[in-house]
Structure formats: structure tokens, C-alpha cells
Amino acid sequence: MTTRPAAVAAARVFSGLFFLALSAYCFLAYTPFAYDAFIKPGVSHALWFFIVIAGALFWVALLLATLTLLPQLRTRGARGRLAAWTYVTTGAVAGGAIVRWPLTDIGNTPAAFWLGMAALVWPVWIAVIDHRIWPAPTVGRADSRRALVASLVSAVIACTTYAAASPLRLARVFGIDAPPQILLTGIGASLVFDLYVFMAWYLAILTVDAVTAFIGVSASVEYWSLFVPFVTAAAVAIDVIVCLSLGFLGPASVASSIALAVATAAIWADVARLRSQPATPAAAPVDVRAPIDAVGLLCAPVAGVRSRRAAIALSVVLPLAANLCISVFQELDWSFLMQKLSVLTFWSLTFACVYAALPTSSGRRSSRAMLAGIPIAVFIAYQLLVWINPEQAIDRYAALDASVRLLRDARTVQSAETAKVYAYLRSQTLVLPAAVQPPAVDFVQPLAPASGPPPDIYLLIIDSLRRDYLSPYNPRVNFTPSIAKFAADSLVFDRAWTRYSGTLLSVPSVWAGGLVPHIVRQTQFRPRNTLLKLLEANDYRRLMDMDSVVETFDLTGDRFVQLNPGHEGWGPTDFCTTVVATKRLLPSGRTQPTFFYSLPQNIHPTVVLNNRVPADETYPPAFEPRVASGVHRIDACIGEFLDFLKREQRYDDSVIIITSDHGDLLGEEGRWGHAFWLYPDVMRVPLIMHVPARLRNTFRVDLDAQVFLTDVTPSLYTLLGYDARDLGPLFGRSFFGPRDGDSSWRRRRMSFLGSSYGAVYGVVSENGRRLYVVDTVDATEYALDLTAAPRHLAVTPAMMFLNRRFIVDQLRAIAAFYRYPS
């Protein structure tokens, strides 16, 4: 053996992380929602880049494995020689296959799942080989006292780490009122939570120790038994935190969670074995050294087993790294997924470091009273906290401390009745496309060409644009002069809502003019694409940006002109570029009406949060400067676009709609993006509509009544002179009514909202002043009063009952209409 174990360990960490990442990518690709939301549109550059270079990384991992196995490969009769040769040979074959069939072509297929599983075989396999090659260290029984102290110290470090950064985080979070008293209560609760978790881990260690001692097996068996709680905890965490957040449910998610946990444990054990070896071959043989206790060996991958100094140094660095991770992840996270995973990782590494940093307690006897008394004291403290229930302080502090958010969410459990309701909501979410048999939808049948000259229609849906970043909705905005000018001679709807909090369902709902089945990719959409029917009946020329949503609508044909050829994905559409293309492609003649559509991503968080604010731009402090700058830029391009229409004498006789598919959270209550959240900043959208004077004067419209994006298409039917039928509560209704009509029904109705990506549903009522949300992902329900600034209301049993019943009724109605099991 001539290879240094530390170098081998580093190689194993690299290849282990690679295979875990590759497997995770494959499982993402296998999940319909994750594939359509993240992979196919190329919304995450990191994901895209990873899979592009995955083939090369595989070869690097194989090369490293080959180099580290060279002594076995070269030496006849060496331990593990056959296994090493098999690994390298199989790896070469697999590498060749990856070159032949690149991983970028995986797609949303069952093969992706099996590839994900296959990727996990490699780290397990190499771990087995290493355990054959490298001698086992002498293992002693777990040091209970040391484990107890390590757990206590780790809990304090975990609490302090996030608490120390909370004042800084508070400065970046909107909508959280956290005076010192709340902050201190939150930190106190955090300490009790952390102590509880680490005590549970300590008790798991103690259980393994006690049971193995009772059975009378060796310390080596005890060491391996410690992987039982390790794998169990990892599998549960992956399934509950990761899979649930990504809509990856069912037996496949359980299987992949277990496989990922086992592979992680294998990598961990492999590195532990390597890190417990003497530093060089010349060093003393392992068996003459003092035995390493079972927990110490389990903790070896982080700080080794011999150097307390390295462990102490790492204990200092880890808190900084933990907070850095939170800062990096928070803006582009998905439902706190990455932040929660980073907390779990930090906890594990901290315990390992602290344990390695503590001296062994050999010679000191541990009384049962102490070993049991401290966990019991922590248990009592936890029960006291539950009894006091400082819910408000915990909720507010959770916005600042990812570990408290993780534990707060993890400890929430449903009653049997609630579990039944939530199970039903989940069953109606991300339904399999094959189960849906949608009927044709028609607002007008038969649909003949309109009697009058159809106006041009310009539909601009700006992805993720918040209404409070536009001056017509917020007088403090001073950076959208073009939209302000446009709004001055347009209809500004004060209470416009999107039905869905994500693009994947929001955009189809606009085109369909109604609620859509909760499937990732709308199937058989053409017969229910009421907007397209309107355009085709009136021979509209369609100038459109293509994106990953509308590309599935089967829109192409004689009248179709793509403004951004080769730009089907999300990656990303820039409206300023679209304006240039429109100027080039919009015909000067008006022989046939024009329909323009664009879904620009200028404001989408994956774009705008990566931009820098130009040095000469400043924005009022209430606004996120990168977003404000992005809005300012697109406002200028909108101005250019509208000026162009005016120059071409198209503006006056055109219907021009500026809206967004949903808003986004920009740090409110610590949340970023839209994920599953049906918060007002996500669900309330801008809706500004310019209507030709010849049409405007013939209809009545109520700008203060709540309207939905699903009303846009029926409204266009009305403007073109059709009498759009009322298709019931699942579908939109025209904003425009007869002059002697009445729209008070809009103010009185309860309306259904949903997340595009998970079983999160809401009800908006009282003319948009009340919002109730049932969030089965975070297992919580909340109510907001939106009369002025959004204000949380106490959820009463009656409120819960009424809104749940309404949501369930709506889901049943949707399932009945689109003919899928309910």
C-alpha cells in the first residue's frame, strides 16, 4: 500500500458527491413537476451546466478511482484486486455508454429513475472495495459521556450560529416585526429545539450502545449499528424535505430516499475507514494504537480521529460556512429546501467536529443519573415550551433562523380529519396526464368571425412582476414612467389575481379562460384553448415569443410568426430583444388583425437577482434594488414598444394588456421566489388594459371589483362583440358588461386559487380583502386580511371548515369537468 489514505479519502468524497448529485439529477428528471419546472426550461443554469459536464465528471471520478486502486490493479494477489479490476472495467463501459448516450437526453422517463438508482451503486461499490483493501481499525465501545457533552455543545453551537446572524438577516427581511423580546423568545425556543434534537441523536447512540452491549456483540458491530439511525434519519429527511417539496411522491420517492441515504452512509463509512488509517504507510500499524470508540469512528470523516486541533478549527469555521450557505441559498431556494438541507448538514458536521474535539472520558465513570437526567431535563424544557407555546415568536424568528423553520415545520402534525383533507388535496395535485380526458371548451359556439373589425391584441405577461413595483399600484414607485403613462389612458384593475402561483398553470389558465386540470403539462389543450379559437376564428396573425409553456399549445400554423426562434425554453426571454424583433416582423399593412404575445423573464428571480444594479441607479429603500432596476429596464422597453405602436398608428385601435402570471416574494417573512406560496405578493398581479375608444364606450367595467387572469380571454370575446357564455365558477367571465349591468356578484363570490407545483390551495373572498390558504406542503393554514397592508388573522375553526369545504368542492368540480378520478 503506497497510497496516502487522506488523498484516497479526498477522491472518495469527490466521486461520492458527484454520484449523489448525478442520482439526484436523475430523480429530478424522473419527477414530472421537477422536470418541467426546473430542467426542461433550463431555469437553473447550475443544473444545466452540471448535466452537460456530467459525462466528463464521470470519467474524472473513474480516473481518480483507478489511480487510488493502482496498487491493487498492479499487484498480483493483492486484497481486493478482482473487485478493483471489476470496478474499473465496468466503469469504463459505463463511461463509454455516457459518451454514446449523453445524460442531457435523459428526459422525463422511467429510465431516469433507474439511472438515478444505478448512479448510487458506484459509491457503495467503491466503499465495499475500500473496506476490503484497508484494514479495520480497532474499535472500542461508544463513549456515552463524551457523546452527551458533544450533543450539548453542538446544540449550543447550532443555536448560537443562526442566532448570531439573525440581526443581520432581520435587516433584509420584510414584513417581520421582531422586537428584542420576540427575538429573545425565538432564540430561547431555538435553543430548546436544538437541545431536543441533539438529545434525541444522543439517545439513539445510547440505544445502539445499550442494545449491542445487552446482546453481547463486539464494538465493531456497535459501530455498524450506528448507521441504522444514520440511514433512517437521512432517508426520512430526504423523503419529507426534498421529495415532498418537489412533488416526488409514492413508492418511487421512498425507494430513492432510502437509496440516497444508503449511498450517503456508504460514502461516510468509506471515508471513516480511510480517515482512521495511519497518515502514511510508515506510521505505526493501526492495531497497536489505542482503539477508536464507535462514535469517534463514525465522526472520523469530518475531523479524523487523531487531531483535536483540526476538529476545534473546523468547529470555528463551520458556523461561518453555515450562515454563508443560508445567504447564498435564500434568494434562489425552493420552499426552503436548500436551506433546510444545509441545516441538517451543519448539524451533522458540527456534532462530528465537537465529538472529535472533546477528550475521551476513559477512566471517568458515567452515572445513569447523569446520562438520563440531562435528556429528561431537556424533555421537560421542551414540554414547557410546548405548553407556553410562543407561536408568534417562533413563527417570526423562523423567518430569520432556518434551523427553527426546519424544526417548526417538522414538528407539525395533522389530526386525522386534517390528514384526510390533505390527502385528498394531494390526490388532486399534479395528476397524471393520462388520467385526464378534457372536453372541448367554448365560450361561443358556433364561433363565426366577429361582426366588426377586430382590434389588434397585444398580450404581455411579464413573468414574476409584482404589482407594487409599478407606479399605477404604488405611488412610491418612481421608476416606471412608461407604464404610468400607459396606465393613464388605460383601465387599471385594482384587485386582479392570478389563479395559480406558478407559470406552468397560470399561463394555460389565461389561454383557456378558466381553471385547468392540475397537471404539469396540459394535454389535449387545443380543444379547450379558447383564446386560440378566438384568434383563429378572426384570422389573427400571431406574433409570439415561444416559451416552455406555450410551445405545448400547438400554436403554429400559417398565421404564426415566432419572435424568438430557437428560444423555446425559459432561458430567458428578454422583452427588449422582443421589441426589436417585433419592429422587424410586424407588418406595416393592416390587412389582417395581429395578436402579439410575450412572456418575458426580465424580472424572473433567476435572472434579475443575478444582475447588478448600474452605479448610476438608486431606488427607494422599500424596493429590492435589483428587481427595481429590472423593472425600470423593462419599463423603458415597454415605452419603446408602445411608442412604436403609436408611430405605426396601431396603438389607438389596439387592445393592449400588461399583466404578470404571478408575483414573487422578495424577502417577506424571509421568503424568496414563489415556490408553493399563495401569499398576496405572489397572487395579486398587475392588470392594465388599454381598450380602443370605440369599444370602451360600449361597456361598463368595475375596476374595484376582484377579477382574475382567467377573465382576460372571455373579456376579449366581449370586446370583439361576442356574447361569451357564463361557463360556471371554473371559468372566467368578462370584465366588460352591458352599461346597465351589475358586477356586485364579483365582490361577493369566494374564488379558488392554487399553487402550480404542490397541494397548496387558497380562497380569496370579500372582494379580495381576505385570503385563506391550506398549505399541505408545510402542513399549515393561514388567513390574511388584505384591507390595508397584509395582516395575519387567527384561523378559527369555522374559517377552517368553510374554506376547506370550498376548496374540496372546487377540486371535485374540476375533476368532474376534466373527467379524472376525484
Next chain:
Amino acid sequence: MNSVAPERLPPVTAAVRRWIDAGWPFALLLLFIVSFRSTTRDAATASGTACEGSRSVDVATLERCLALEPDDAELMTDLGDRYRTAGNDAGAEALYRRALAVDARNGDVHRRLGELLLARGDAAAARAEGEAALATQPNSLADAELIQRADDRARSGR
């Protein structure tokens, strides 16, 4: 982890002690796991109140509902309408104004209040309410007619 060597204990006691030593960590761990989760955030299922959905209920029910939902502008409007039908104009006006305090741009309420004021002879105030209604309900015939009637009343001086 034992504080007393088992070999010094009687055999039965030692056996019990051995079982306790082996079992208490697991028992405590189980207690930790079972007690960790909490149902406090989603407690109840209960029947809704009579205030749900349909507003076609009697005045007493609407009044009770308004007591439960004191910021429901639409409820105020409906109850104001009932008061007005019953001849209680003062009660109706108070409710319309309360509704506007919640939702100042509610054109429906502005028009109702305008109608009430016009019936009482306050043409100028009725016109102002009609204007406010028309601002949020462009081209509403009812709003325009209210303004027209208010103007007519002002001109005729009645």
C-alpha cells in the same frame, strides 16, 4: 455506564438491572420521538356559521354575521340594502359609510349612498357619490343616471 458492578447484585436484580440498562435509552428515545410532533397548528374541524355563502337571509342573521365579521363591506352593503327597504335610511347610510371606510373605491356602495342622499334631497352629495362610483365603474349607466338625476334635481332646485 453502570455505577454499580452487576456481579455484586443478586441474580434477579442483576437481570432486571441489565434489562433496564439496555432498555431505558430506547424508551427515552421513543418518548422524544413521539412527543416531538405537535398538532397545535391545525386543531379543529367544526361546522361553519350561518354567515357562509348565501346572503339571502333575514336581517337578524345579517346583523349577527356582521357582529362576527365586522369588516365585511359586502355584508354591510347587503344589510344596508335591507335597512333601506325597511325604511331605515339612517341605518342604511351608516352602514354604507362604514362599508366605504373599509373599501373606499366600492362603486356599488357609492351609488347606493348616492341614491339614498338624492332621495333625501342632497343633490350635491349624491352627485359626488355618483362621480366616485363612475370613477371605478367607467360607463356604468346606473352611475351616469344618478349623476344626471342629481344634476336635474340641483337645476330644478327641489
